[in-house]
Amino acid sequence: MSLINTQVVPFKVQAYHNGKFVEVTDADLRGHWSVFVFYPADFTFVCPTELEDLADLYDEFKKINCEIYSVSTDTHFTHKAWAEASPAIKKVRYPMLGDPAQKLARAFDVLIEEEGLALRGTFIIDPNGVIKGMEVNDNSIGRNAAELLRKVKAAKYVAEHPGEVCPAKWNEGAETLKPSIDLVGKI
Amino acid sequence: MSLINTQVVPFKVQAYHNGKFVEVTDADLRGHWSVFVFYPADFTFVCPTELEDLADLYDEFKKINCEIYSVSTDTHFTHKAWAEASPAIKKVRYPMLGDPAQKLARAFDVLIEEEGLALRGTFIIDPNGVIKGMEVNDNSIGRNAAELLRKVKAAKYVAEHPGEVCPAKWNEGAETLKPSIDLVGKI
Amino acid sequence: MSLINTQVVPFKVQAYHNGKFVEVTDADLRGHWSVFVFYPADFTFVCPTELEDLADLYDEFKKINCEIYSVSTDTHFTHKAWAEASPAIKKVRYPMLGDPAQKLARAFDVLIEEEGLALRGTFIIDPNGVIKGMEVNDNSIGRNAAELLRKVKAAKYVAEHPGEVCPAKWNEGAETLKPSIDLVGKI
Amino acid sequence: MSLINTQVVPFKVQAYHNGKFVEVTDADLRGHWSVFVFYPADFTFVCPTELEDLADLYDEFKKINCEIYSVSTDTHFTHKAWAEASPAIKKVRYPMLGDPAQKLARAFDVLIEEEGLALRGTFIIDPNGVIKGMEVNDNSIGRNAAELLRKVKAAKYVAEHPGEVCPAKWNEGAETLKPSIDLVGKI
Amino acid sequence: MSLINTQVVPFKVQAYHNGKFVEVTDADLRGHWSVFVFYPADFTFVCPTELEDLADLYDEFKKINCEIYSVSTDTHFTHKAWAEASPAIKKVRYPMLGDPAQKLARAFDVLIEEEGLALRGTFIIDPNGVIKGMEVNDNSIGRNAAELLRKVKAAKYVAEHPGEVCPAKWNEGAETLKPSIDLVGKI
Amino acid sequence: MSLINTQVVPFKVQAYHNGKFVEVTDADLRGHWSVFVFYPADFTFVCPTELEDLADLYDEFKKINCEIYSVSTDTHFTHKAWAEASPAIKKVRYPMLGDPAQKLARAFDVLIEEEGLALRGTFIIDPNGVIKGMEVNDNSIGRNAAELLRKVKAAKYVAEHPGEVCPAKWNEGAETLKPSIDLVGKI
Amino acid sequence: MSLINTQVVPFKVQAYHNGKFVEVTDADLRGHWSVFVFYPADFTFVCPTELEDLADLYDEFKKINCEIYSVSTDTHFTHKAWAEASPAIKKVRYPMLGDPAQKLARAFDVLIEEEGLALRGTFIIDPNGVIKGMEVNDNSIGRNAAELLRKVKAAKYVAEHPGEVCPAKWNEGAETLKPSIDLVGKI
Amino acid sequence: MSLINTQVVPFKVQAYHNGKFVEVTDADLRGHWSVFVFYPADFTFVCPTELEDLADLYDEFKKINCEIYSVSTDTHFTHKAWAEASPAIKKVRYPMLGDPAQKLARAFDVLIEEEGLALRGTFIIDPNGVIKGMEVNDNSIGRNAAELLRKVKAAKYVAEHPGEVCPAKWNEGAETLKPSIDLVGKI
Amino acid sequence: MSLINTQVVPFKVQAYHNGKFVEVTDADLRGHWSVFVFYPADFTFVCPTELEDLADLYDEFKKINCEIYSVSTDTHFTHKAWAEASPAIKKVRYPMLGDPAQKLARAFDVLIEEEGLALRGTFIIDPNGVIKGMEVNDNSIGRNAAELLRKVKAAKYVAEHPGEVCPAKWNEGAETLKPSIDLVGKI
Amino acid sequence: MSLINTQVVPFKVQAYHNGKFVEVTDADLRGHWSVFVFYPADFTFVCPTELEDLADLYDEFKKINCEIYSVSTDTHFTHKAWAEASPAIKKVRYPMLGDPAQKLARAFDVLIEEEGLALRGTFIIDPNGVIKGMEVNDNSIGRNAAELLRKVKAAKYVAEHPGEVCPAKWNEGAETLKPSIDLVGKI
Structure with a gap:
C-alpha cells in the first residue's frame, strides 16, 4: 500500500x-x-550538496510554516562531528535526526537492508x-529544493482552499482549478 | 521494500x-x-493539465531517447474518446496505456484499492x-514536467558516466562530483 | 453457491x-x-445497442415500478463523456453506475479478472x-430487453400472488398455475 | 469465478x-x-410446461445442430415413469438426464443444498x-424456449463469423456489428 | 462408532x-x-416387493405400537406417482419419506455417494x-418383514421387562433368560 | 461410509x-x-444360545460352502475353557476367534470402546x-440362525446368477426377478 | 516421565x-x-503360580494393612470361571479386576498394544x-511375592518414620539410615 | 509404551x-x-549400601556372564573421588558410568527433571x-541384589531353554513350566 | 538477545x-x-586454581559488598566432598551452588548440552x-580474579556516580569521564 | 546456545x-x-579510550600474530572522519570495520536493537x-587491553600445546597444568 495519505508512525x-542534542x-x-529528507550517510558526496541546497532555502520554508528534518542512519554524535567538519553542513539550521536503529528509514520504506543506509527519499x-x-x-541523483518548496506550497494551498486543485507546474499566485461536472472533458 | 532499483514487472x-490501438x-x-506517469482518471481536472505539460515538453524527452507512457485504470477506448473530446489531450503524442485490470497500478503501488483509481505517481x-x-x-497536487526532465537527464548522465554523481539541483551541463576518499568531510 | 435468492451485498x-453525478x-x-445490467466498457460496440434497447423500453419498466441500473467498471466521469458523445447513450434516462473499484462486478460474479471488465450479466x-x-x-452476444421485461413481470406477479406460479413463456395476462397435489403427474 | 467461458466438467x-435407458x-x-436445462423435480408443476415448450421447438434446435438435455436430480427410472404418466412429457424427444448423485447440479452451481433440488438453470x-x-x-418463474433459440443462434453466428458481434435483440438474418476503432463513441 | 444405542439425528x-403430503x-x-426402511429408488425392482411385504404385515406392526417409515432419495412427488402407478405400492399405508437432500441416508450411513442412492438398510x-x-x-438381496417383526417384538419385550434378555431365535411367548452370576459358564 | 461392499481388513x-489352537x-x-458372528463375552448369557443356534445349523452352512467364525474380545485360552465348561458351547464345531487386541471388533465397527466388548454383529x-x-x-436381543442362512443363500444365488435379483423374503427355490426397463413401475 | 510418585488415574x-461381582x-x-499385580491372561501358565504365590502370603499383606489387586484384560466373567476351574486360583481371596477396556493396563503402561494383553507389572x-x-x-519370568512384601514394608516404614531411609536389602526390624551432612562420603 | 522388550538406545x-577412566x-x-543400576547421587546415603550389596554379589553375577553398570548423573571425576573417599564404594569392581548429560537417565525414564537426579531404577x-x-x-527404599540375581538367572534360563517358562519365585535348579494346550485351566 | 542488562531468572x-548445606x-x-562463576566440574584441573584465585581475593570482594557464587552442574554433596578432599577448595569461603538440574547453566547460556557441563562463564x-x-x-583457559575485581569496582562506581563513565583499564581512584556534547570528537 | 566454539558467520x-577504504x-x-572489539559509536566517550588502549598494545598483539578489528555500526566514512578529528583514534593502526547493516553486531549477539548500537563486546x-x-x-564500563592480551596468549599456548591447560591468572612463561587422572581431587 502506498504511504500517501497514511499517518507517520510514532x-x-x-x-x-x-549545536545542541535534542529529542x-x-x-x-x-x-x-x-x-x-533522507540521505545515505554523513561524510559522503552528494548528500552535503542536497542539505546545503535546503539550507539555502530554509527561510522560505520557515515563511510558510514548514520545518525541514534531515535523516540518516548515522548517530547524532556523527551529525555534530560532520557539522563541524564540513563547510556545507555548517550552514544547516534545521534538525538533523539520527536514526541508527533504522526505524524511520524502515517505516518510510527507504532502507536498503543490505547496506543499512537510506535511499534519497523526500516526504x-x-x-x-x-x-x-x-x-x-x-x-x-541529487534533488531540487526549489521544486520541493513549490510542491509544499501547492499542498498547503489546496489544504487551505477546499474545492480547488492545483494544475500541473502550478506556482504560488497562479490560477487553480475548481472541479465541477461541467469541466468533464472540457480541459 | 522500496521499488527503487527493482525491475519493472512483466x-x-x-x-x-x-489514433491507433496498440499493445x-x-x-x-x-x-x-x-x-x-500515472493519473486518476480520464475526463477529470488536474490530469489533463499534467498530460498537456508533458506533451509540451515531449520533443525534449524524445531528444534524450526517453519515451513517456501515461497510465490510468481507464480503458484504451476511453483514452481515445478523451483524446477526441479534450483540447489538452489532443496534443498528446505519447502512448496512453489502459490499465482496467489494475495490474500496473498495483505493481507500482499507486492503486487506491477503495476507489479503483491510481495516485499521481511518476517513475x-x-x-x-x-x-x-x-x-x-x-x-x-499537480506535477512539473520540467523538473522531471531534469531528473531523467541526471539519471542518464550518471548512468553514462561511471564514477561521477550529480549534486543537488544539477542541470544539464553543470559540473558533477567524482566521489573519492579525499572528499570525505570536505564538502 | 448460486446467487439466486441471496441478498445484494452492501x-x-x-x-x-x-446530467448529474449522484451516489x-x-x-x-x-x-x-x-x-x-452489467456490460464490458463504455465507448465499445455491442454495449450501446443493449443500453439503447433498454432505454427504448424504459417507460414500460417504470410502469411496473422497476428501476434499471447499468453498470460498467468505467468511472462516472467516463459515463458522462459517453452520454455526450454517443447518440445511443444520449437516450438513456436510468442511472449509469461507475464501478472502477470493481466491487459490484466481483460481488455479482461477472468480473473477468484478467481484463478488469464485466461480462454481460443481467440481474x-x-x-x-x-x-x-x-x-x-x-x-x-446481445441481450433482449423485451424478454427481460417479461421475466420481471412474471417474478413480480408471482411475488404478489402467493400460491400461483408462471408456466413457461408466460406473458402478462396469461393464465398461471396453482400447484396442488392433484396436479402431480397430470400436466 | 463465472462459469462463462469455462469447460464443462467431465x-x-x-x-x-x-423409451430407452442410455448413458x-x-x-x-x-x-x-x-x-x-435444469429443473427442480419430475411430477411437479412449472417443469412440464417448460419441457413441453422446448419439445415444441425441438425441430428448430435440431436444424441448427443443437441438442437439448434436460436434467433433474431424479433418477432415469423416474424420468421414464413421468414420461408415461404426463401428457406434456410424452412429447419430449430429447435425452432426460438423471442426476441423483447431484454432481451436474453442483458443477453448474444450481443445486439448492438444503433441498437436494436444482434451480431452473439454462446453459x-x-x-x-x-x-x-x-x-x-x-x-x-418459467423460461422461454424461443428466446433461448434466439441466443443459441446468435452465439453460433458469432462463433462462425469471426470479427462480427450481434447487437441487442439480434435475430437470425438481422445485421451484425463489425467492431473497429472508428466506431468508438459513434454508436 | 456404531450407530447402535445412538440417538436419531434431528x-x-x-x-x-x-394420498396426502405431510411433514x-x-x-x-x-x-x-x-x-x-431405506431402499434405492422408486420405480425399480426388488424395492416394491420389500415394501409390499411390509405392507402385508403392517397391521401386526401397528398392534405393537410400531410405525414403519420407508425412505428413498426420491421426492415425495415421485412417491405419489409411484403409488398410483404400481400395484404393489398401492397397498402401502405407512408414510413414504422423500429424502432428495440425502440427509437421512447420510446420517444412517447407507448413502452410496457415487450414485446418490441408499443401500437396503433397516433400523x-x-x-x-x-x-x-x-x-x-x-x-x-431382499429383506424379510417377518424376521423384522420378531426382532422389534424382542427389543420391545426386553425394554419393558428389565432384568430379562431374549435368547437366540426368541419368539413372542417363548421363555427369556434372567442373567445372574450363577449362570456364568452354566449355559 | 457403510462397510457394505468393502473388503475385509487384513x-x-x-x-x-x-480342541486345537490355530491361527x-x-x-x-x-x-x-x-x-x-461377534458377541460380547464368553461365560455370559445370551451368547451361548446364539452360538448353539448356529452350531445346530452348522451342517446346513457347510453344505453351501459357508464357514462360520464366532468372535469375541476374549482370548483363545478363554474360548477353550468355555468350551469345556458350557454344555452349549461344547456343540460348537466352527472356529472361535480370540480378539483381545480388539482389532477385528474395531474394523467391523462393533466395539463398545467404553467396555472393551463387541456388540452382537453378524457379517x-x-x-x-x-x-x-x-x-x-x-x-x-438374540439373533436367528435360520434367517441368516436364508440371507447367505440369497447372496450366493444372486452372485452365481448374474442378471437376477431376489425379492423380499425369498427362499431357496423360489422365483427371482430379472430387472428390465419394461418392469419400471409395473411391480 | 516415570510413574513413580504420580497419582493413580481415576x-x-x-x-x-x-464368589461375588463387585465394582x-x-x-x-x-x-x-x-x-x-498385572498378568497377561486367565487360563495361562505362569500366571496362576504368581497369583497362588500371592494368595499364600495374603495374610501377611493384610497384617500390614495392604490389599492386593490382580488385573488382566479378561472380563470378571472369565475370572469367575477361572477361579472355579483352576486349583491355584481357587485359593485367591483378593479382588481380581477385569480390564477388558484396557484402561488400567494402558494407564500403568503395561499394555502390549499388538496383543491386547498386559505385561507382568507390579505396582x-x-x-x-x-x-x-x-x-x-x-x-x-515369574515374580516373587516375598520380595514384594519386603518392599511394601520398607515403603511403609519410611512413610511412617520421617527422617529415616532404608538401606539395601533392608528387612523388617533391621536398622535404617538417618541422612545428615556428616554422613556425606562416610558410608 | 513400556521399555520392556525394546532396544537400549545408542x-x-x-x-x-x-582406577581408570574408560569409555x-x-x-x-x-x-x-x-x-x-541407576541411583540419585554420589556421596549420599542409601546409594552406597545398594552399590556395596551389588559389589558383595559381584562374583555371582560374573559367573553367569552378567556385567553390572552403576549410573548416576555425576561425572566420572566424582565417581573416582567417591571411590577413594567411601569405604563402601571402595569395594566396587564394576564400571561406574558418569551421565552428567542425563541422556541415559532420560532414555530409561528415571530422570527427575526438577532435580537432575535419577530414581533408583534397575534394568x-x-x-x-x-x-x-x-x-x-x-x-x-533400598533394593535387593539377591532378588536381582534370581531374576537375571530366570531370564537367562528361559532365554536358553525355549519352550519353558519360570513360575513364581523360581530359583536356579527348581522346576520350570512347559506351556501346552493341555495345561489351560489345569494349574 | 544479549544477557547484558537483563534480569537474572528466578x-x-x-x-x-x-560446612553447611543451604538454599x-x-x-x-x-x-x-x-x-x-561457572566452571565445568568438581574434581577437575583448571577449576580449582580459578576458585582458589577467587578465594584469595575474597576479602577484597566482601569489602565492596560483593558476594561470589561458584556454580557447576555437580550436586552440593559433591561440593562438600571436594572441599574436604582438595587443598585449593578448602580455602573457599563463598557459597558453592549445586546445579544438577542444569537450570542456571542453561539460563546463563553456558551449558554444553552434549556434555552436561558448564563453560567457564563469569557474570x-x-x-x-x-x-x-x-x-x-x-x-x-583460566580466568583472572584481579581483573574481575577491577570490573566490579568500575560497574559499582558508575552505578553510584550517575553522569560519569569509566575509561579503558580504569582502576579504583583513577579519573573518570563525564560525557558531554563538548567532548564529541575531542578525545 | 553459547557462541563459544562456534564458527564466525560469513x-x-x-x-x-x-588512510584507505578496504573490504x-x-x-x-x-x-x-x-x-x-565492538563499541557503541564513533565520536563518543569511553570508546576512544578503549581503542587507544588497544592501539598502545598493538605491537604486542602483532608479535603473537594476532590482528585487532574494531567494529561499530557506523560507516567507514565516519570512521575516517573520526580518525582525522580525534587525537586518540589517530593512533589506531588496525582496521576499523563499518557495520551499518548491523549484521556483525547481530551475529555476535551484541546489538541493542532498540538503539541500533553495539554493546562493548570482545571476542x-x-x-x-x-x-x-x-x-x-x-x-x-571500559575494558582492559592488557588482560585481553593475556587471554589471547593463553588460548594460543593451549592451542599449540595439546595436553596442557592454563590455570587461573596464567601469564606467558608461567607453568601450565597437564590433566591426568592422578590429579583428580589433588589440586
Whole structure:
C-alpha cells in the first residue's frame, strides 16, 4: 500500500540541532508542515550538496510554516562531528535526526537492508502528520529544493482552499482549478 | 521494500497511440529511458493539465531517447474518446496505456484499492527496465514536467558516466562530483 | 453457491444520472423492483445497442415500478463523456453506475479478472434486495430487453400472488398455475 | 469465478431417451451445440410446461445442430415413469438426464443444498464443451424456449463469423456489428 | 462408532402418506417404536416387493405400537406417482419419506455417494429415538418383514421387562433368560 | 461410509477350533462364503444360545460352502475353557476367534470402546472377502440362525446368477426377478 | 516421565471377589497400602503360580494393612470361571479386576498394544493413591511375592518414620539410615 | 509404551572402572547379560549400601556372564573421588558410568527433571541389548541384589531353554513350566 | 538477545557453604553486588586454581559488598566432598551452588548440552539482579580474579556516580569521564 | 546456545585502515588469531579510550600474530572522519570495520536493537575462525587491553600445546597444568 495519505508512525529519535542534542518525536510534527529528507550517510558526496541546497532555502520554508528534518542512519554524535567538519553542513539550521536503529528509514520504506543506509527519499507531511507527497531516487541523483518548496506550497494551498486543485507546474499566485461536472472533458 | 532499483514487472496492456490501438509490454521499455506517469482518471481536472505539460515538453524527452507512457485504470477506448473530446489531450503524442485490470497500478503501488483509481505517481525507468526514481503525490497536487526532465537527464548522465554523481539541483551541463576518499568531510 | 435468492451485498458507488453525478447505494434498491445490467466498457460496440434497447423500453419498466441500473467498471466521469458523445447513450434516462473499484462486478460474479471488465450479466432484484433471476452471456452476444421485461413481470406477479406460479413463456395476462397435489403427474 | 467461458466438467449419467435407458457423458457434447436445462423435480408443476415448450421447438434446435438435455436430480427410472404418466412429457424427444448423485447440479452451481433440488438453470454450450451463456431463475418463474433459440443462434453466428458481434435483440438474418476503432463513441 | 444405542439425528422431510403430503420430523418418532426402511429408488425392482411385504404385515406392526417409515432419495412427488402407478405400492399405508437432500441416508450411513442412492438398510428405533438394531444388505438381496417383526417384538419385550434378555431365535411367548452370576459358564 | 461392499481388513488372530489352537487370517476367507458372528463375552448369557443356534445349523452352512467364525474380545485360552465348561458351547464345531487386541471388533465397527466388548454383529462375506450384508443389535436381543442362512443363500444365488435379483423374503427355490426397463413401475 | 510418585488415574472396573461381582474404583485405594499385580491372561501358565504365590502370603499383606489387586484384560466373567476351574486360583481371596477396556493396563503402561494383553507389572501404591514402586518383567519370568512384601514394608516404614531411609536389602526390624551432612562420603 | 522388550538406545559415556577412566557405549553390552543400576547421587546415603550389596554379589553375577553398570548423573571425576573417599564404594569392581548429560537417565525414564537426579531404577538387559526386566522405586527404599540375581538367572534360563517358562519365585535348579494346550485351566 | 542488562531468572538451588548445606535463591542476590562463576566440574584441573584465585581475593570482594557464587552442574554433596578432599577448595569461603538440574547453566547460556557441563562463564550482577558484565571462555583457559575485581569496582562506581563513565583499564581512584556534547570528537 | 566454539558467520564489510577504504571478509580471519572489539559509536566517550588502549598494545598483539578489528555500526566514512578529528583514534593502526547493516553486531549477539548500537563486546577468534573467548559489558564500563592480551596468549599456548591447560591468572612463561587422572581431587 502506498504511504500517501497514511499517518507517520510514532517515533522518538536523538537529533543534532544548532549545536545542541535534542529529542524529536512524531508529536513535534503537529501544527505545521514538515519535510523529511533522507540521505545515505554523513561524510559522503552528494548528500552535503542536497542539505546545503535546503539550507539555502530554509527561510522560505520557515515563511510558510514548514520545518525541514534531515535523516540518516548515522548517530547524532556523527551529525555534530560532520557539522563541524564540513563547510556545507555548517550552514544547516534545521534538525538533523539520527536514526541508527533504522526505524524511520524502515517505516518510510527507504532502507536498503543490505547496506543499512537510506535511499534519497523526500516526504511532505501535513500539520496532522499525514504524508501528502513523496519522492525517492536512486542514490546517484541529487534533488531540487526549489521544486520541493513549490510542491509544499501547492499542498498547503489546496489544504487551505477546499474545492480547488492545483494544475500541473502550478506556482504560488497562479490560477487553480475548481472541479465541477461541467469541466468533464472540457480541459 | 522500496521499488527503487527493482525491475519493472512483466505486463501487457492495450494503449491508444496517435489514433491507433496498440499493445505495449515490458519488452517495449528496453533500449531507451522511460517515464511512467500515472493519473486518476480520464475526463477529470488536474490530469489533463499534467498530460498537456508533458506533451509540451515531449520533443525534449524524445531528444534524450526517453519515451513517456501515461497510465490510468481507464480503458484504451476511453483514452481515445478523451483524446477526441479534450483540447489538452489532443496534443498528446505519447502512448496512453489502459490499465482496467489494475495490474500496473498495483505493481507500482499507486492503486487506491477503495476507489479503483491510481495516485499521481511518476517513475523513471532505465533502458534495462530498472526503476531509478519515483514521485507520488496526493491527488490534489499537480506535477512539473520540467523538473522531471531534469531528473531523467541526471539519471542518464550518471548512468553514462561511471564514477561521477550529480549534486543537488544539477542541470544539464553543470559540473558533477567524482566521489573519492579525499572528499570525505570536505564538502 | 448460486446467487439466486441471496441478498445484494452492501455497496456505494458514484453514478451519472440525467446530467448529474449522484451516489447510489444498496439502500436505494428497497421498495421497488430493480434490474442490474452489467456490460464490458463504455465507448465499445455491442454495449450501446443493449443500453439503447433498454432505454427504448424504459417507460414500460417504470410502469411496473422497476428501476434499471447499468453498470460498467468505467468511472462516472467516463459515463458522462459517453452520454455526450454517443447518440445511443444520449437516450438513456436510468442511472449509469461507475464501478472502477470493481466491487459490484466481483460481488455479482461477472468480473473477468484478467481484463478488469464485466461480462454481460443481467440481474432481477426484488423490492427486498433479493436476487430472483440472472442471465450472463459471453461478451459477443446481445441481450433482449423485451424478454427481460417479461421475466420481471412474471417474478413480480408471482411475488404478489402467493400460491400461483408462471408456466413457461408466460406473458402478462396469461393464465398461471396453482400447484396442488392433484396436479402431480397430470400436466 | 463465472462459469462463462469455462469447460464443462467431465461427467457420466444415466438418461431416459425415447423409451430407452442410455448413458450420456461430457464426450457426447462435442461436435454440436448443446443446451442444458435444469429443473427442480419430475411430477411437479412449472417443469412440464417448460419441457413441453422446448419439445415444441425441438425441430428448430435440431436444424441448427443443437441438442437439448434436460436434467433433474431424479433418477432415469423416474424420468421414464413421468414420461408415461404426463401428457406434456410424452412429447419430449430429447435425452432426460438423471442426476441423483447431484454432481451436474453442483458443477453448474444450481443445486439448492438444503433441498437436494436444482434451480431452473439454462446453459448454452458450444461444440468444444465451453459454456457461452447461462440463465438461472428462482423456481417460481418459467423460461422461454424461443428466446433461448434466439441466443443459441446468435452465439453460433458469432462463433462462425469471426470479427462480427450481434447487437441487442439480434435475430437470425438481422445485421451484425463489425467492431473497429472508428466506431468508438459513434454508436 | 456404531450407530447402535445412538440417538436419531434431528430431521425434517416431506412424505407421501395415504394420498396426502405431510411433514415428518424426528419429534414424530417419540412415544412409539419405529422402523426405518431405506431402499434405492422408486420405480425399480426388488424395492416394491420389500415394501409390499411390509405392507402385508403392517397391521401386526401397528398392534405393537410400531410405525414403519420407508425412505428413498426420491421426492415425495415421485412417491405419489409411484403409488398410483404400481400395484404393489398401492397397498402401502405407512408414510413414504422423500429424502432428495440425502440427509437421512447420510446420517444412517447407507448413502452410496457415487450414485446418490441408499443401500437396503433397516433400523429399529425405540420410543426415545434410540437405534436398537440395524441391518444393511448389498442391493441385490431382499429383506424379510417377518424376521423384522420378531426382532422389534424382542427389543420391545426386553425394554419393558428389565432384568430379562431374549435368547437366540426368541419368539413372542417363548421363555427369556434372567442373567445372574450363577449362570456364568452354566449355559 | 457403510462397510457394505468393502473388503475385509487384513488380520491375524489365534482361534480355538475343535480342541486345537490355530491361527486364522484374512487369507483363510478366500474361496468360500463366510459368516462373522461377534458377541460380547464368553461365560455370559445370551451368547451361548446364539452360538448353539448356529452350531445346530452348522451342517446346513457347510453344505453351501459357508464357514462360520464366532468372535469375541476374549482370548483363545478363554474360548477353550468355555468350551469345556458350557454344555452349549461344547456343540460348537466352527472356529472361535480370540480378539483381545480388539482389532477385528474395531474394523467391523462393533466395539463398545467404553467396555472393551463387541456388540452382537453378524457379517456375510463373499468368497472374495467382500462384505455383502450386516446386522448389528443392541446386546439384549438374540439373533436367528435360520434367517441368516436364508440371507447367505440369497447372496450366493444372486452372485452365481448374474442378471437376477431376489425379492423380499425369498427362499431357496423360489422365483427371482430379472430387472428390465419394461418392469419400471409395473411391480 | 516415570510413574513413580504420580497419582493413580481415576478408574472404575468390575471385579470378581470371593464368589461375588463387585465394582472397584480408585477411591477404594484410599486409606491403606495397595499392590496392583498385572498378568497377561486367565487360563495361562505362569500366571496362576504368581497369583497362588500371592494368595499364600495374603495374610501377611493384610497384617500390614495392604490389599492386593490382580488385573488382566479378561472380563470378571472369565475370572469367575477361572477361579472355579483352576486349583491355584481357587485359593485367591483378593479382588481380581477385569480390564477388558484396557484402561488400567494402558494407564500403568503395561499394555502390549499388538496383543491386547498386559505385561507382568507390579505396582506399590500408598494410602494416598501415589505409586511408590514398580517392577515390570518380560512375560516369561515369574515374580516373587516375598520380595514384594519386603518392599511394601520398607515403603511403609519410611512413610511412617520421617527422617529415616532404608538401606539395601533392608528387612523388617533391621536398622535404617538417618541422612545428615556428616554422613556425606562416610558410608 | 513400556521399555520392556525394546532396544537400549545408542549411548557413549565416560566411566570410572578399577582406577581408570574408560569409555562405555551400547556396543559394550553385546554378548553378555547386563544390569543397569541407576541411583540419585554420589556421596549420599542409601546409594552406597545398594552399590556395596551389588559389589558383595559381584562374583555371582560374573559367573553367569552378567556385567553390572552403576549410573548416576555425576561425572566420572566424582565417581573416582567417591571411590577413594567411601569405604563402601571402595569395594566396587564394576564400571561406574558418569551421565552428567542425563541422556541415559532420560532414555530409561528415571530422570527427575526438577532435580537432575535419577530414581533408583534397575534394568535387566539381554546379550542383544534388549530390556527384559525393570524395577523402579521411590528414592527412600533400598533394593535387593539377591532378588536381582534370581531374576537375571530366570531370564537367562528361559532365554536358553525355549519352550519353558519360570513360575513364581523360581530359583536356579527348581522346576520350570512347559506351556501346552493341555495345561489351560489345569494349574 | 544479549544477557547484558537483563534480569537474572528466578532460581532455587542447594549450596555448600562453610560446612553447611543451604538454599540459595534469586532473592538472595538483592541488595549487594554478585559474581556468578561457572566452571565445568568438581574434581577437575583448571577449576580449582580459578576458585582458589577467587578465594584469595575474597576479602577484597566482601569489602565492596560483593558476594561470589561458584556454580557447576555437580550436586552440593559433591561440593562438600571436594572441599574436604582438595587443598585449593578448602580455602573457599563463598557459597558453592549445586546445579544438577542444569537450570542456571542453561539460563546463563553456558551449558554444553552434549556434555552436561558448564563453560567457564563469569557474570557481574548488580544489587537489582541485573547482569552488567559477562565473560565466557573455552574450557582450556583460566580466568583472572584481579581483573574481575577491577570490573566490579568500575560497574559499582558508575552505578553510584550517575553522569560519569569509566575509561579503558580504569582502576579504583583513577579519573573518570563525564560525557558531554563538548567532548564529541575531542578525545 | 553459547557462541563459544562456534564458527564466525560469513561476512563482508567496508573498513577504514591506515588512510584507505578496504573490504574485510571472514576469509581474512584465517591463518592468524583475531580479536573483534565492538563499541557503541564513533565520536563518543569511553570508546576512544578503549581503542587507544588497544592501539598502545598493538605491537604486542602483532608479535603473537594476532590482528585487532574494531567494529561499530557506523560507516567507514565516519570512521575516517573520526580518525582525522580525534587525537586518540589517530593512533589506531588496525582496521576499523563499518557495520551499518548491523549484521556483525547481530551475529555476535551484541546489538541493542532498540538503539541500533553495539554493546562493548570482545571476542577472541582462533586461526580457524572459531570463537574461543568472549567478554561483554554494559556500555558504562571500559575494558582492559592488557588482560585481553593475556587471554589471547593463553588460548594460543593451549592451542599449540595439546595436553596442557592454563590455570587461573596464567601469564606467558608461567607453568601450565597437564590433566591426568592422578590429579583428580589433588589440586
